Amino acid sequence: MDESGAKEHVDRGEFPGHRTASGVLAEFETPADLVRAAVRVREAGYRRWDAHTPFPIHGLDRAMGIKDxxxxxxxxxxxxxxxLLGLWMQWWTNAVDYPFIISGKPLWSLPANIPIIFELTILFSALSAFFGMLILNGLPKHHHWAFSEDRFSRVTSDRYFISIEASDSNFDIEESRALLESAGSVGAKVVWEREHEDKLGSDNDGD
Amino acid sequence: MEQLANPDQREEKRNLDDGRTWFSTPAAWVGLILLGGGGAVAFFSEDRLQRFLQSYLFAYTFFLTLALGALFFVLISHLTRAGWSVTLRRLAEDLAVCLWLSALLFVPIILGLGHLYEWARPEIVANDALLQEKEAYLNVPFFILRWVFYFTVWIGLAHYFYRLSGQQDETGDPALTLRMERLSAPGMLLFSLTITFASFDLLMSLDAHWFSTIFGVYFFSGMVASFFALLALLVIVIQRFGILEQSVTVEHLHDLGKLTFGFIVFWAYIAFSQYMLIWYANLPEETGWYERRQEGAWMWASLVLLVGHFFVPFLFLMSKHIKRRKGLLAAGACWVLLMHAFDLYWIIMPQKHFGEAGRIPFHPFDVVCMAGFALLFFAAGRDAMRRRCLIPQRDPRLAEALAFENES
Amino acid sequence: MSVEAFNVTSDDPTRRAPLVLGDHDFESITDTVCGVVEKPKPPVAWYIAFTISSLFALLFFVLLAYLFGVGIGVWGVQNPVGWGFAIVNFVFWVGIGHAGTLISAILFLFRQKWRTGINRAAEAMTIFAVICALIFPAIHIGRWWMPYYMIPYPNQMGMWPNFRSPLLWDVFAVGTYFTVSLVFWYMGMIPDLASLRDRAQTRTRQVIYGILAVGWRGSQRHWHRYERAYLLLAALATPLVLSVHSVVSMDFAVSILPGWHTTIFPPYFVAGAIFSGFAMVATLLIPARQWFGLKDFITLRHLENMAKIILATGSIVGYAYSVEFFMAWYSGSAIEQFTFLNRSLGPYMWAYWIMVFCNVVVPQAFWIKRIRCNVWLMWCLCILVNVGMWFERFVIVVSSLANDFLPSSWDYYTPTFVDLGMLAGSFGIFFSLFLLFCRYLPMIAIAEVKRTMPQADPHYHSAAIGVED
Structure with missing residues (x-):
């Protein structure tokens, strides 16, 4: 997933000294083809590779061997x-730091504190679910080499892709491409690293 | 999905017929002897009759709620046209028809009304202005009339679904499903109204001065949570006899665990709403009910209820790995059932007219009645189940249930 | 009922009605939904609706300026009725804001796949309704420049807010609800924003949607965590939805005022909120599906299911009304009995019977399939439900306050033109925001709809592909 890792493999490139491969990107037409190919790629021992789909596909996690x-x-x-924050905050502010009696309730009124404890529990859980998901996924991400390939823009519509990173220790431009082609891809391409990766999101030439 | 599920090709034991009818099951006789014996002992030592009836009401309500929970599951399955639960529905149908036994066993409660309910004692009502005002509702003939109506509705609904579902086993006619779905909506309406007023009559009016608009919902939440626990337990036990092993999978058990979990949380929400609003407003006509449950030993009982009915099952059933392991799920289900019984005990026992405040009145009658009811309902449920296949084998949505898988 | 309507909403138990109609494949779904946003011009109806609603929104801000300049004396609030339209509107809008998260969270947990057609728009509606709701308590405090006093922060006065007050619970409950709903809505939109980014024809669109899409590339490793996060958010949002309106109900129910203090309030308010929320979703989506050509995704079946939910929750609301009435009598408390008789036969009986008619009687029409399948009739009934639910809050807030324990302090509450104008204006804000959403963001959850289609299953084309571990 890390582009700089590709530099170690410069020598494996087709034109040493000229261009560096970022990886191989293969397109598939149906979810079934993709799942079949994913099994092949996993069995070939690759580790730094991924499948790209417009929607999550049932059974693909298992085919790729993704860990929970x-x-x-x-x-x-x-x-x-x-x-704990909700509990502590209400206890400390109302019972310790600024005690005053209101509506005949004890200074520390646990039943009356439950709603806020509950809300803060949900708030922090939900925020950690969202930001945890983003951080674990390494998002937001400015650019990924797959975006350099024009066909890849269809990954958010109706096409399925498998990408193998050049930084994978098993990576070999020809072999990796051949594997994906034999696995049912309608087109497997090597994507080369570029000099200036300044564009945001997808690589789109339209202006 | 069709190719995955061709029920006719599966080799599986789906029936538990051993030829024994209800009255030829030893359990039924032992149960009757326990209840009858306990009642006789109590009757001939006059002062203990009230105590026996308390225990009887406690055990009675426990099994009534489970049977009603089963009826709810049948209704909601049809109402939502559920596919995943088809293979579980038959068990619920069989448990719901046990409501005839509840109707029969209601007779001793009617006979002992005066011992249980203050509003049924003319000498107390004569000195209580509030009870006189409520007499239009809380009086013996109207009470009996209401319960005749409740049982007519419940047994009528339970038998309708039992019968039509059985017919479908023979004819395989999808129109029967449609008929059951049509009845489920008005059925649900009747069900919710009857259980609400049944909860007012049976439990809330034990303290005839007290009132709480949420009480029907509270009764419902405990009922449904414990029914899902019972269903999970029942499936696990039945599977140990080599029955239903393929048609009810770990996916179904996982879902039953989720539903139990969900309704435990719902129970906590309702229980907290009731408690907090009464605690906060602190009106004398309402707080007495909770005060009695916070006196002396009952304070500990209330805390046990809070921890045992909410925190323990909440933390235990949260994990998917526990819900998908039969042994652990069964343990959780037993705990939920135990706590449901405890909840009812906590509602029924601390009444002013039942004796000393602040003391938990454990009595052997509690155990005798529970055991007696358990045996009788075991016999009745078994009798309903042995009559036909344990899954609706020609239900049009059976294939969906057999292929059912949780997505995560 | 047309033949087409019958096929779409078929009750035949041997098959499930399709969720997406027409001859759609994945590409055409993307095209149709993104097309709404990408078309150079929206339909004429959009312009008309937006003009009207933004004029009402403008009215709101003009009246707000007037209110800020003069003070809350311009409202109809007076001594016994200190909570007037502002609080009625607050509860009304929070209630409307319940359907979105209900659809996206609860229906998700119950595996109701039909929710995918409507959840995006419903979630957006939730956000906008909560925005409308938040305005009212903020201006109702009178000294509108110091609402930050409600936030617990260390200050030079050495004071802290009173956490035993239900009004402060509201701040946390509605604040949390707004934040979580926003996160849920946005997270659900990320893959669809990526679709818009990948199809963008201009640099501006590419940059904006590109930033919003956070570099999403449809990675299965990402999907895996994304789906888990979605499930967790659904599981968290479900009790949250229940808690929010419960907390709102506690503003009333913890008091000792007859008609406010009743234990069924929390679940009863939640049911009412879902009821009104669904009615509002239907009110918005019935025209939207027509204008933007989304009938293949928001089908008659979706609308029929919504009608059924409106019927169910309307019946729960009716149940709560009846239980409250019965319990007022059963309690034997003279003041409770008076309050309920006064509601139904007293000076506010007109409001009470509008409420009963719209909330209990009107939805009963949905027992009839013909009415559930008649789109525009359903639309009219849903509007009546919205009216009824506004009046429910009016009855609760005003009738209990106007006639409380002390007859000498009774008074009749009359709203002023500012009250009425601000109510109308809040609808203007709400509809304007919703119309902007329809124009600039994907109205349908594209990725989720695709996922529910049969072609999305890897087993769709060939039965055996041999994925074994």
Missing amino acids: TALGWIVLGGGIFGC
């Missing part, structure tokens, strides 16, 4: 933090 995410634990942590 730790997001649940992050959310649990966020929730516990919010819960």
Whole structure:
């Protein structure tokens, strides 16, 4: 996933000294083709590779051998933090730092504190779910080499792709491309690193 | 999905017929002897009759709520046209028809009304202005009339679904599903009104001065949570006999666990709403009910209820890995059922006219009645189940249920 | 009922009605939904609607300036009725804001796949409704320049807010709800924003949608965590939805005022909120699907299901009204009994019976399939439901305050033109925001709709592909 890693593999490039490969990008036409190919790529021992789809595909996680995410634990942590924060804040402010009696309630009224404890638990859990997801996914991300390929813009519409990163230790331009082509791709291309990667999001020439 | 599920090709035991009818099951007889014996002992030592009836009401309500929970599940499954739960619905149908037993066992409560409810004692009503005002609703003939109506509705609904679903096993006619779906909507309306007023009559009017508009919802939430726990437990037990092993999968158990979890949270929400509003407003006509439950030993009981009915199952059933392991899920389900019984005990027992405040009145009658009811309902449920296949084998949505998988 | 309507909403138990109509493949779904945003000009109806609604929004801001200049004396609030239109509108708008998260969270947990056609627009509507709701308590405090006093921050006065007050719970509940709904809505939109980015024809669009899409590239490794986050957010938002209107109801129910203090308020308010929220979603989507050509995604079946939910929640609301009435009698408390008789037969009986008619009687029409499948009739009934739910809050707030324990302090509340203008103006803000949303953001959750289609299943074309672990 890390472009700079590709530099170690300069020698494997087709034109040493001229261009550096970022990886191989292969297009597929149906979810079934993609899942089949994903099994092949995984079995070939690749580690730094990915599938790209317009929507999550049932069974693809298993085909790719994706491990279960730790997001649940992050959310649990966020929730516990919010819960304790709510409890502590209400106890400290109303019962300790600025005590005053109102409507005949005890200074520290646990039943009356439950709503805010609950809301803060939810708030912190939800924020950790969202930001945890972004951080684990490495998003927001300014650019990814796959965006350099024009066909890749259809990944958010109706096409399925597999990308193998040049930084993968098994990566070999010809072999990797051949593997994807034999796995049912309708077109597997090598994507080369560029001199100036200044464009945001997709690579689009239209202005 | 069709290719995954051709029910006729599966080899699976789906019936538990052993030829025994209800009255030839030893459980039924032992149950009757327990209840009858307990009642006789109580009757001949006059002062204990009230105590026996308290225990009887406690056990009675527990099993009534489970049977009603089953009826709710049948209704909601048809109302939402659920596909995933088809293979579980038959078990719920079978449990819901056990409501005839609840109707039968209601007779001792009617006979003992005066021992349980203050509004049923003319000498108390004569000295209580509030009870006189409520007499238009809280009086014996109207009470009996209402309960006749409730049971007519419940048993009528339960039998309708039992019968039509059974017919579909023979004819496979999808129009029967349509008929059941049509009835489920008005059925649900009747169900919600009847259980609300049943909860007012049976439990809330034990303290005839007290009132809470949310009480029907509270009764409902505990009922449904414990029914889902019971269903999970039942499936796990039945599967140990080699029945239903393929048609009810770990995916269904996972879902039952989720539903139990969800309704436990819902119960906590309703219980907290009721408590907090009464605590906060602090009006004398309402707080007495909670005050009695915070006196002496009952304070501990209330805390046990809070921890045991909410925190323990909440934390335990949260994990997907627990819900997908039969042994652990069964343990959780037993705990939820235990806590549901405790919840009812906590509602029923601390009444002013039931004796000393601040003391938890455990009595062997509690156990005797629970055991008696459990055996009778076991026999009745078993009798309903043995009569036909344990899944609606020609339901048009059976294939969906057999292929069902949780997405995460 | 037309043949087409019958096929779409078929009750035949042997099959499930399709969620997407027409001959759509994945590309045409992207084209249709993104097309709404990409067309150079929206339909004429959009311009007309936007002009009207922005004029009302303008009216709101003019009246706001007047209110700020003169003070809350320009409203109809007076001594017994200290909570007038502002609080009625607040509860009304928060209630409307419940459908979006209900659809995206609760229906998601219940695996109701039809929700994918309507969840995006409903979530957007939620955000806008909560924005409208938040304005009212903020200006109702009178000293509108110091609402930050509600936030617990260390200050030179050494004071802290009173956390035992339900009004402060509201700040946290509605604040959390707004934040979480926004996060949920935005997160759900990321893949669709990426679609807009990848199709962008101008640099401006590319940059804006590119920033909003945070570099999404449809990676399955990302999808995996994304889906888990979505599930977790749904599981968190479900109790949150219930809690928000419960907390709002507690503003009333923790008091000792008859008609306010009743234990069923939390679930009853939640049911009412869902009821009004769904009615509002239908009110918005029935014209929107027509104008923007989205009938293939928001089908008759979607609308029929919404009608059924409106019927169900309307019946729950009716249940709550009846239980409240019964319990007022059963309590034996003279003041409780008076309050409910006064509501139904007293000076505000007109409002009470509008409420009962619109909330309990009107939705009963949805028992009839013909009415559920008659789109424009359903639209009219939904508007009546919205009217009824506004009056419900009016009845609760005003009738209890106007006639409380002490007859000598009773008074009749009459709103002023500023009250009425601000109510109308808040609708202007709401509709303007919604119309802008329709124009600039994907109205349908493209990726989610695709996922529910049969072609999305890898087993769709060939049965056996041999994915084994």
